Every structure is written in structure tokens, then in C-alpha cells.
Amino acid sequence: MSQMTGAVAPHLKHPELYIGGQWEQAAGGKRFDTENPYTGKTWARIADAAPSDVDRAVNAARAALDGPWGSMPGSQRARLMIRLAELIERDLEAIAAVETADNGKLIKDSRWQVTLIAEWFRYFAGLADKIEGRVVQDANPAMFVYTRREPIGVVAAILPWNAPLLLLTFKLAPALAAGCAFVAKPSEFTPASALALAERFHEAGFPPGVFNVLPSSSRETSAALVKHPGVDKVAFTGSTATGIAVAQSAVSHLARITLELGGKSPQLVFEDADVDAAVNGVLAGIFGGTGQVCHAGSRAFVQRSIYQAVLDGVVARAKTIKMGDPALVETEMGPIATAPQFAKVQEILGQAVQEGATVACGGGADDGLGGYFIRPTVLTDVKAEDAVMRGEVFGPVVCMVPFDTEEEGIAMANDTPYGLASGLWSRDVQRVHRVAKRLKAGTVWVNTYRRFAPNVPFGGMKASGIGRENGIDAVLEYTEQKAVWIELTPQSRDPFRV
Structure with a gap:
């Protein structure tokens, strides 16, 4: 080492x-x-x-x-x-x-x-x-x-x-x-x-x-x-x-x-959300732990009026994430944990591009670091039926999709066989309670993500x-x-x- x-x-x-x-x-x-x-x-x-x-x-x-x-x-x-x-x-x-x-x-x-x-x-x-x-x-x-x-x-x-x-x-x-x-x-x-x-x-x-x-x-x-x-x-x-x-x-x-x-957890960002906080939440939800967590927020749905601002913020910060030796305190993202998973993530990314996804940043392995490194990846122009939107990637890959209405956003978030966790970003307290009730997930994080405590139950619905x-x-x-x-x-x- x-x-x-x-x-x-x-x-x-x-x-x-x-x-x-x-x-x-x-x-x-x-x-x-x-x-x-x-x-x-x-x-x-x-x-x-x-x-x-x-x-x-x-x-x-x-x-x-x-x-x-x-x-x-x-x-x-x-x-x-x-x-x-x-x-x-x-x-x-x-x-x-x-x-x-x-x-x-x-x-x-x-x-x-x-x-x-x-x-x-x-x-x-x-x-x-x-x-x-x-x-x-x-x-x-x-x-x-x-x-x-x-x-x-x-x-x-x-x-x-x-x-x-x-x-x-x-x-x-x-x-x-x-x-x-x-x-x-x-x-x-x-x-x-x-x-x-x-x-x-x-x-x-x-x-x-x-x-x-x-x-x-x-x-x-x-x-x-x-x-x-x-x-x-x-x-x-x-x-x-x-x-x-x-x-x-x-x-x-x-x-x-x-x-x-498994999980394919959504982050649902409404137009009344704090944009900077939502950007940080999307980043934490998918690039924390190199995306190798069951509750990774791998699908980010953002209301159209602020979609570009959130996308730009996520991409800009993702490009600056410091990868390298996980034993150094300044490193922000480490490698994929296993060789088979490293190969699987690359295969999924290749398929996503073939199915029409646009790579806003990242998109593959970082060959300059050695080890099993995948660059922080943001995908746009993805469809609900694409493999990258349906299955677990278990790597640093997030799909970002715009939506128009609250009803449409909820439907997109729930359109998955999984139901482990979800993120909800809004400063409207009535919307928070209304939407949290309808999200089909064992955990709903509101204006935060990846929080755990020994006294709070954790587990999934559906698959x-x-x-x-x-x-x-x-x-x-x-x-x-x-x-x-x-x-x-x-x-x-x-x-x-x-």
C-alpha cells in the first residue's frame, strides 16, 4: 500500500x-x-x-x-x-x-x-x-x-x-x-x-x-x-x-x-428548492462512497425551470472531484472496490451511450490513476426504459432528467422495481409532506441525503x-x-x- x-x-x-x-x-x-x-x-x-x-x-x-x-x-x-x-x-x-x-x-x-x-x-x-x-x-x-x-x-x-x-x-x-x-x-x-x-x-x-x-x-x-x-x-x-x-x-x-x-433511488428536486443545497445533495448521493451504496441517488429528477442550473452545478463540481489514494485525507473519491464491478460499470456506461445517453462529464475509466477508477459520470438524454435507468450501476454514475409537474416527478421517481431510499428537495413544507407520503421507498430524506442513526429503521419496499x-x-x-x-x-x- x-x-x-x-x-x-x-x-x-x-x-x-x-x-x-x-x-x-x-x-x-x-x-x-x-x-x-x-x-x-x-x-x-x-x-x-x-x-x-x-x-x-x-x-x-x-x-x-x-x-x-x-x-x-x-x-x-x-x-x-x-x-x-x-x-x-x-x-x-x-x-x-x-x-x-x-x-x-x-x-x-x-x-x-x-x-x-x-x-x-x-x-x-x-x-x-x-x-x-x-x-x-x-x-x-x-x-x-x-x-x-x-x-x-x-x-x-x-x-x-x-x-x-x-x-x-x-x-x-x-x-x-x-x-x-x-x-x-x-x-x-x-x-x-x-x-x-x-x-x-x-x-x-x-x-x-x-x-x-x-x-x-x-x-x-x-x-x-x-x-x-x-x-x-x-x-x-x-x-x-x-x-x-x-x-x-x-x-x-x-x-x-x-x-x-438493491436500490435505484431517486432524487426529486423541485423548483422551490435551494439550488446549491440540491447540487450538494445530488453529489453526496451518488459520488459519496464512489456510488457503491445500495441507497445511491442514481436518478436525479429536476423540475424544468431549474434543471439547467442544477445540472451545471453538478457537472462543474463533479469535474473537480479529487480521485486517488483512499488512504490520503485529501482524496474525495476512491476506486471501485472489485475488479468484476469495475468491468461491470464500464459495460453499463458503454450500453448507455449506445442507447442514446449524452455524457455530460466522466463516462469511463481513469487510466492515469491505476487501480479501479471510474470518473464521476453525469448522463443526460436518458429514457425511462434504458438499462442505466432500470438497473443498479453501483458506481459513480447519475442520470439527470427534467420534469414539469409535481405529479410527473412523483411518477418518474416511483417508476422503478426498487424502493429503498429517496431524496426530496423543496422549501415548501406542505409539498414535502404531500410528496413524502407518495414516494414508494423505505427512507425519504428531505433536503439532506445519506443520513443514518442506530435508532432509525432502514430497509426497503418492493424489490x-x-x-x-x-x-x-x-x-x-x-x-x-x-x-x-x-x-x-x-x-x-x-x-x-x-
């Missing part, structure tokens, strides 16, 4: 499997390389879990549930989670350096996300001893009925490469609060930060088997984990097509599922997923509800007499 300014060099102390509180070699001793997307070179060699390792991890998780973790009160779980948050904050620089080396994320973004995950563990620690049932009134006064929430059991998480540690935390923190045990399978492109978290998890003193990590380059390993009969719930973040396949595998043994899937992450509801996603009936009289009734 190149010399970094203001950051420590990346180092992974334990590039092995983490199973049952121990660092283990993979079955057969296999390893695989993980690549730095900025340099295109291997920076770490990771143990490569085989399908036979899945049994060991799931059994370790089950043993934790049957042992000290399963009997631990929520207040004690909370103390361990708070200790984990403290260790994450202590080692913020080291963890951020690992994430940037493995993923190509800007070091300032990695630091920000590591800071966030400490907040996430603290928030959900506060819920660990507040999971409650309720008393239900029955028509028969001799019956006492109540409900209780219990941990769903062993959770398997299949993780993406775009924000590996943050999206792991979205699942792990509420699962721990609920009392579940966890097996994580990170992406083969970005396995390192999950192992870096496991190092701090180990130091925090959690019982063995509560958290297990199975890095692997094999799809068979992921499939074996999802299909394992000892897994009670599968949590997945990734593409819609893969999410459907994961759900079908999980349902084969009736495992519960949470799916956070963007099932269930919610974050907030109190996320803990409930990791529980099962049980009803308990108690006869209060000393004798039971003869079932054959009225």
Missing part, C-alpha cells in the same frame, strides 16, 4: 477463521488473497473456509446458546457490548486502515464508519435488558395469558463488500441485544474487517461461540451456511437477484430472513428487501414471540363435558 497521510499502516493480526472463541485454520489449510483495489495488489492472505467448516461454526454458536450466553441476562450482555464499543474506539485508526486497504473506502469515511459502529453497539446495548412481553386479557377470567420475546437462535449473516463492517454491525448489534449467537460470512472481496472486529470481540470477553467469522472465497460455503438446518435466521445484504436465491435456500428449512437488497435494520424493530427481528396460557383455578375441566 502507498504511504498514508494521517493513518496507520493496515495490519491483520489473525487472518484465520474465528470459531468458538478460537483462531482456526480452514479445513484443508487453504487460503485466498485479498486485494487492495487502489494498488490492485494482494495485501493479506486469509484462511479460506470450506463447507465442512460451517458445521463447526454453527455448532459453536449453538453451544453458546445452550451455555453461558443463553442464560446471561440482558444487563450482562449490555456490559459486554459496551466494552466492545470501547475497544473499537480505542483501535479506531487500526480498524479503519484495514477497511480502507481491503475495500478502497476513503480513510476519512472508514474512520467515520468505525466511529458509527461504536455508537451502534452502545445503542443496542441499551435495549438488551428492555425486551419485554405483554399481558393479554382473555375472556375467561380464570386464564392468565402473557407473551414473551425470546432469541431467535443462531443467525447467519451473508455480507457485502461495499461497507463490510458497518453492514455487519447493522445485523450483529441487534442480534446480540436479543441474545442470539452469530455466524458471519464476509464477502470474499472484503473479509478483513470482520476479522479485525473479531479480534476486539475476543478481547471484550464474550463467551466462546457467540460470534464466529467464516471468510471464504467459495460460494459453496455461503450456500452451506444458508442451508444449514442449525441456522434459525439468515440476514443478507446484497443484490436483489442474490437475495432471492438466499431466501429460497433459507426457506428450505424455514429459517427466518431479513433482506436488505429492495424484507424487514428492517436499526431501531427498536431491528431487535424484534431477532426474536420469536411466545404465548403462555396459565389456568388460575386449582382443577382442570373435563374435556368431554360442557
Whole structure:
């Protein structure tokens, strides 16, 4: 990796499997390389879990549930989670350096996300001893009925490469609060930060088997984990097509599922919006994170009277975005995280031009930087049916389209199979509430974009997923509800007499 300014060099102390509180070699001793997307070179060699390792991890998780973790009160779980948050904050620089080396994320973004995950563990620690049932009134006064929430059991998480540690935390923190045990399978492109978290998890003193990590380059390993009969719930973040396949595998043994899937999120800019703020919002929505976020604002619809002003502002700023080494604090946009995704974005851009799109800026790879760099790209003259308007690009590419009326803008925004997020730019408070109600998306950001908090639910409608992450509801996603009936009289009734 190149010399970094203001950051420590990346180092992974334990590039092995983490199973049952121990660092283990993979079955057969296999390893695989993980690549730095900025340099295109291997920076770490990771143990490569085989399908036979899945049994060991799931059994370790089950043993934790049957042992000290399963009997631990929520207040004690909370103390361990708070200790984990403290260790994450202590080692913020080291963890951020690992994430940037493995993923190509800007070091300032990695630091920000590591800071966030400490907040996430603290928030959900506060819920660990507040999971409650309720008393239900029955028509028969001799019956006492109540409900209780219990941990769903062993959770398997299949993780993406775009924000590996943050999206792991979205699942792990509420699962721990609920009392579940966890097996994580990170992406083969970005396995390192999950192992870096496991190092701090180990130091925090959690019982063995509560958290297990199975890095692997094999799809068979992921499939074996999802299909394992000892897994009670599968949590997945990734593409819609893969999410459907994961759900079908999980349902084969009736495992519960949470799916956070793809998006084609609109930014809807009305003529009464602050133009400068809207320009910044469009920029943040698509070029932040190099466009490699499920909620990327990849379709910008702008009312015609201000369309040219917004377009000019976005193009002018996009042309000045500083690309380069993500480990340098002055860099504003890093590389695409993987070689296959780099090739896919270029293919989509080529098809867009063939279908008639005009390239207002960018439009392809930046060959002068090395690594997997796509120039910030703004497309105009696109049609609703074009591939670049229908499918996820997952790169720094925004399509800008004018509209005339509020009704037309809403229809354009909703014309997508996805429904993860949306942006709304207006200073008319009545319009804001009116339009927000009609946008078919799990999140509506108004005069802002890319805001998250541990206490605010996040998830999609339509093809963007099932269930919610974050907030109190996320803990409930990791529980099962049980009803308990108690006869209060000393004798039971003869079932054959009225």
C-alpha cells in the first residue's frame, strides 16, 4: 500500500477463521488473497473456509446458546457490548486502515464508519435488558395469558463488500441485544474487517461461540451456511437477484430472513428548492462512497425551470472531484472496490451511450490513476426504459432528467422495481409532506441525503428487501414471540363435558 497521510499502516493480526472463541485454520489449510483495489495488489492472505467448516461454526454458536450466553441476562450482555464499543474506539485508526486497504473506502469515511459502529453497539446495548412481553386479557377470567420475546437462535449473516463492517454491525448489534449467537460470512472481496472486529470481540470477553467469522472465497460455503438446518435466521445484504436465491435456500428449512437488497433511488428536486443545497445533495448521493451504496441517488429528477442550473452545478463540481489514494485525507473519491464491478460499470456506461445517453462529464475509466477508477459520470438524454435507468450501476454514475409537474416527478421517481431510499428537495413544507407520503421507498430524506442513526429503521419496499435494520424493530427481528396460557383455578375441566 502507498504511504498514508494521517493513518496507520493496515495490519491483520489473525487472518484465520474465528470459531468458538478460537483462531482456526480452514479445513484443508487453504487460503485466498485479498486485494487492495487502489494498488490492485494482494495485501493479506486469509484462511479460506470450506463447507465442512460451517458445521463447526454453527455448532459453536449453538453451544453458546445452550451455555453461558443463553442464560446471561440482558444487563450482562449490555456490559459486554459496551466494552466492545470501547475497544473499537480505542483501535479506531487500526480498524479503519484495514477497511480502507481491503475495500478502497476513503480513510476519512472508514474512520467515520468505525466511529458509527461504536455508537451502534452502545445503542443496542441499551435495549438488551428492555425486551419485554405483554399481558393479554382473555375472556375467561380464570386464564392468565402473557407473551414473551425470546432469541431467535443462531443467525447467519451473508455480507457485502461495499461497507463490510458497518453492514455487519447493522445485523450483529441487534442480534446480540436479543441474545442470539452469530455466524458471519464476509464477502470474499472484503473479509478483513470482520476479522479485525473479531479480534476486539475476543478481547471484550464474550463467551466462546457467540460470534464466529467464516471468510471464504467459495460460494459453496455461503450456500452451506444458508442451508444449514442449525441456522434459525439468515440476514443478507446484497443484490436483489442474490437475495432471492438466499431466501429460497433459507426457506428450505424455514429459517427466518431479513433482506436488505438493491436500490435505484431517486432524487426529486423541485423548483422551490435551494439550488446549491440540491447540487450538494445530488453529489453526496451518488459520488459519496464512489456510488457503491445500495441507497445511491442514481436518478436525479429536476423540475424544468431549474434543471439547467442544477445540472451545471453538478457537472462543474463533479469535474473537480479529487480521485486517488483512499488512504490520503485529501482524496474525495476512491476506486471501485472489485475488479468484476469495475468491468461491470464500464459495460453499463458503454450500453448507455449506445442507447442514446449524452455524457455530460466522466463516462469511463481513469487510466492515469491505476487501480479501479471510474470518473464521476453525469448522463443526460436518458429514457425511462434504458438499462442505466432500470438497473443498479453501483458506481459513480447519475442520470439527470427534467420534469414539469409535481405529479410527473412523483411518477418518474416511483417508476422503478426498487424502493429503498429517496431524496426530496423543496422549501415548501406542505409539498414535502404531500410528496413524502407518495414516494414508494423505505427512507425519504428531505433536503439532506445519506443520513443514518442506530435508532432509525432502514430497509426497503418492493424489490429492495424484507424487514428492517436499526431501531427498536431491528431487535424484534431477532426474536420469536411466545404465548403462555396459565389456568388460575386449582382443577382442570373435563374435556368431554360442557
